[in-house]
Amino acid sequence: MLFKSFIPAAVTLAGLASACPGIDHAHGLAPRQVNYSTTPSGGESLLRHLVWGDLVVLATTDIHGWYQGHQKASYPEPNYSGDWGDFASFVSHMRKLAKDKGVDLLLVDSGDLHDGAGLSDGYPAGQVDGQTSNQFHAKVDYDLLTVGNHELYKYDVAWNTLQEFVPEAKGRYLGSNVNISHAGSDGGANVTYTYGDRFVKFQTDGGRNVTSLGVLFNFTGADSGITVQDPAKMVNETWFNDAIQEQPDVFLIAGHMPVRNDQFPVVVNAIRKVHPTTPIMILGGHTHIRDCTQYDRYSMGLEAGRYLETIGWMAMNFTDNGPTFNRSYIDANRRNYAFHAGLSSPSDNFDTALGLNITQQMNGVADAWNLSHVYGVAPQDYYLQRVPINDTSSLINFMTNQVLPTVISTSNPDRKDVPNLVIANSGSQRFDLYAGNFTKNDQYIVSPFTDAFQYIQDVPYKYASQIINKLNRVKSSSARRAIAAVDEEEREKYAKGHVSHIYNAWMKEQHFFATSQSEAVRDLARLDARAAAEAANRTLGYVTKDSCPGAGDDTVHTAIPYASVPDYVQSPVTGSNVTANTTVDVIFLDFIAKNVVSILNGLQKDRNYTLNDVASYNQYTIQDIYPLYAEQVWANNGTNSTSS
Template sequence: MARWLWLGAAVCAGSCAAQNVWDPAQFGRGRLPRVDDVLQNLTWGQLQVLHTTDIHGWYQGHSKLSPPEPNYSGDWGDWVAFTEHMKRRAHAQGVDLLLVDTGDLHDGNGLSDAMPPGHADDRYSVPGHVSNEVFALADYDLLTIGNHELYDFRIARDVYENFAPKWGDRYVTSNVNITLPDADGTPRSRPIGARYTRFQTPQQGLQIQAYGVLFDFQLGAPGVRVQSPREMVAEPWFQASLRAHDKVDAFVVAGHMPVTGHDGWDAVHAAIRAVWPTTPILMLAGHTHVRDCRMFDDASMVLESGRYLETVGWMSVSNVSGRPSLARTYIDANPRNYAHHAGLAHAGHLSTRRGRFARATMEAIATAWNLTELYGIVPQDYYLDREAYGKPHALLTLLAQHILPDVVRPANPRHKHTPTLVLLNSGSQRFDVFQGPFTKNDQYIVSPFRDAFLVVKDVPWHIARQLCGALNRRGATHNEQPGGTHPAQGAADTVFQQYLGQQWATYEQASAPPAASGRPEAARRVEALLADMAADPALAKEHAHLQRDAAPSLGYVTVDACPGRGDDTQHMPLPYSPEQPDYIASEPVPPPADDARVDVVLVDFIARPVVQLLNAADPDRNYTIDDAEVWGRVTTQWLYPTYAQHAWASDLAQVWAGMDAAASRAGYPPLPHWDAYAAHPYAPVYEARAPLVFQL
């Protein structure tokens, strides 16, 4: 516990600094899922895997009241407790259970991306260093690295020097190297983790051989090298590892690679099958943030388990030494579902001592780093892609009509006498803004980047007003990262948005998206299922949650390439609108004359394409990057805090009381701070709904 001692002094400093804070002890830590959700049980076998991936710092879970956030309200303490219960359950059944994670542990949440006061130049300032200590409270059997551990050399080195050694040969990076000097100063490339590992399961003594693979990521920091999986499997060490042992009961491959759209899994599977033609191969995927699965043959499956601690993947294999049978389930990550699958009476029985310690640790960090500092109370939900741009609940509408003109434009006194056009790339926004408290932690979730705003002065208005449209016509992938929609170049968000869009489009029984959408096979799967349901009453009953007259809670509706229904909870998909521009603008009011000179204010991330477009449209001037000067002391990360402090100021207790009561009436009961349930967890729902019986 010595590694936590530094928190003691920091907690005092943090709590004293933040006057207006969000206190989970007073307001609870989120909600349980809706009371009437229908769950399906897990399929157990001889060997099973619980899988996490792309956590991106969401260790404190999803605490907002707006659906579907309660589906994912389990925090790391709940997860740790769940794994303890499940390992005990496996032991009681005489079967084996492995915990596997496939990378991207940070970038996306304050707990992993902020830093403690007074630690600007030590290891605690490295993003992910402290949150990795929280992660390590779960007893994983196999881990591998993600691309988000490799963009910054400091982070890659911290993983090599501090994180990987915690796990020994359980942390496996078969194709990822880092170059560091030897004792004599000579630079040498070496694996960040083990090349591969072998171990024996505790219950049945199964011989497991495991690898850890990353897609052929080419955007890492200098000093980091990722070898293509196809090249890796041809390496002498890999081929020798396949032939080094007479017995392997199962291969387990942890890979930060998408199930669909990348050939890395095909290469790994083919290489293993060339030597071991019938041995089960359990492959755990990641990177594109979706729920996805496919079978390579009767004895091999690859499973991708979502993102942001929303999903826990489950894979099981029966008859390991004979004709294997594999199954998979996507678990909604919340205490209710955890308790159900652990065989507990209800969520009130989930808590364990180690889980409570994990929660206490996270809260100490959040307090020390002022992550609970409250900036304001959001009056309504603002969605990243559920409503079309221009609609009142669209997040980009809020930005264009209110935040950019109210926060960015006034950041420089020039706006008082010079018309100002403000441009922003929508990719700078990473998550919905939900009704309720907006804290410093939300600042890291919604707008994590620290892009500065620049200004190009004295641009003719008839040219400046064309910029936003021109940027959108070229598109973000052309302007910012050519080829960026390919999974191997890190554009996970694009694939995830297509995944959500196809769920909603097929639910609405719209036509199939065009082949250029990137994942048309997912849409075809759902449409084929809907057609089969129309002809088969038994199948229609099994998938009743997809019927238009049913109204289950919002959540993921997954149709993948593996047999059976994958989601453990029946949901209807989230509404989705593709009408989201890559760029938005706040134009000057009133509009200037065509020949008037205006200031073009833009985030530094898009400076290069803006300069290119200006030169293409204005033959009378040669624009350069040097023309762009800093526009005030404002960055994208401070857009919402600044706006919230003057536009979202409310009486927290009064607003929260109304939200709390409404959530309980809707079927979402509160999660007590320390799981201190006075009665059945859903008792508040029944109490809140009781008066409605007497209303007309």
């Protein structure tokens, strides 16, 4: 089925132009902005070369709509300033380089293409999530793709993706353990479809035989009409055992599932019962981290980060003693792309016609959707987890003590004389908020969720004030029971697709590794003495420690600081002279309504609260809070022409 194009006609007609307005070819690798503010600083001495093999894979995962790249000047954003057009050019150069080297190069994506930035989420009426951004993804020719959980939260999104995007992969989009039901023709009984194909077998340009699967973790949050089979049950299916009987040169498995602490070992072990030594290359995703592990000496699993920050690289050599592996994590920017493609820097021959066309068309969509609309100008950077919560640069502090009191506590005129407090979860914030223009695109980036504000009215403050501690489980009569309850809650969240707690734990671990005086740190420093000599030129970025040997990051960085934040936060109570017996409105996000009701009933016996006591407080969602605040407080700060 052909795409129904939503790309503006004026943009489409521009065609495959060989030049693009806004590009200064004297700068070559500079991003397409007048001031070149997002060019990564530091020269090539900070970059590590890729190790090639007989078969190499470029991997993306969890793009979440970031096709226009990271557009802010504050670090680490310039490290990831390459857009989808730049990536298309990079892939073209790398495929040519692979052909010149006589090796096979495959391109793999592991799912979650939308939910997180304006180009996928800021669509006009009549579309669904990712409908237009998927068209840009399809312009890059992938060898293998698989489905993520974000493709499956809403049935209309899942069905649209299956009908419009999956056919563009020409049999290379796999949903090995995912089915979707749809009404039959002429209103007949529902028909169940595999979400793409179960598996695919193909031959590389170099003549190597590949058997591929596409596996989703045991996701329980899919919409009605969509089923996800537990991978542990999938490997017992007849089709699976039939698919793996024939021995290929390599099993290539894409999966929206972390390479560690999930069920990839189940899949590997099932294959190993039939083929004990056949190489297996696994490209995972979902937890947004850079990670690598080896399940045995004949296999490797790689996870390539998130948000078009990281391009994964896995290289394998076929030897008489079995395969050897190498991996890298490429910072997604034009400087690094050109370096790895063997081009000079600066260079005016990096951009391909396809890459320029993609960038031009994306900019056209962004203009048509008004994604650059400025709500106001942020006076400083606000960090999600780079500083402690009591720091004035903390985004959670800013949201709790300034934004929520300004735009939510005052948003119900019928309750304006009643004191209130607002409870939100820190997980409702997804990204840093950077200084400069706060745009419509930033609205989707910083807080892309659409949880509504509800409330319970007239709760005695002596009980209302205790809810936040109960939500954060600060107090418990049994520490063991509390830990067990938290573990169970985390498992349930993970099964429904929540991964922020995993990414946060990883960032904390990476920060500790990079800043401690351990032997591992000293070993890492010795790996690249030339870059260590230029420590003063390092910028903030990922400093990755995984389970695979050698240095993974292609760029030497200073580690991003990390500070923990509580799961839930509460704004200051409004009103004056509020005492323990003063009744207040308790405002909260809709998804914790059951928790709030349960906590209130546990705190007192005077009244039995139910969900019937919960009502809508206003018409807003958590996604609206920063535009509202920016229009009220930042609108007169003056537009910043150097910020996007």
